[in-house]
Amino acid sequence: NAGVTQTPKFQVLKTGQSMTLQCAQDMNHEYMSWYRQDPGMGLRLIHYSVGAGITDQGEVPNGYNVSRSTTEDFPLRLLSAAPSQTSVYFCASSYYSGGNQPQHFGDGTRLSIL
């Protein structure tokens, strides 16, 4: 019963490098999303998807790209890493239910940009 799996757990990048954060869920959830967590700011929505082939921007999308080719996977791409993207990233998933179902979170990826 894996739930939401994120890889890697930790990553250090240099400014300008690119990378992909992986997220997979095994609960057949339609809705998936990415958040970043910064001290004193709670979690902020980066991108989300309501199903395979459908993605949209959240509150802080700049510098990030997503795609959803399968129901299970929702990778987050950093195109050219910047120190401001140092953060903890969480992937979440849920049934698409009109907002009354809880979202299931992965354990996070801690990313440092030097």
Place this chain on the structure above:
Amino acid sequence: GDSVTQMEGPVTLSEEAFLTINCTYTATGYPSLFWYVQYPGEGLQLLLKATKADDKGSNKGFEATYRKETTSFHLEKGSVQVSDSAVYFCALSTLNEKLTFGTGTRLTIIP
């Protein structure tokens, strides 16, 4: 837009003390309300939820009541334990599934 304001931390209490963490919200329509908990080094876990006015969510001794008239969803527990030490997030969700979070409250319980 939607927003959640929650009690600033950190909060430090002695074991068996009474806990209240305040949460108020602003939203269009009728949101669902959630409390999530984050233990060190882990992701967020649902603690409790309420989906309509006057609903009470409860779990592990924690309770919160959806108060539409005061737009509040305060978290309470009658007797906290050391194992309750964590960061607590109040959040709301509207029809589009997007979660809006408060800034989080770090709770430390001392024996």
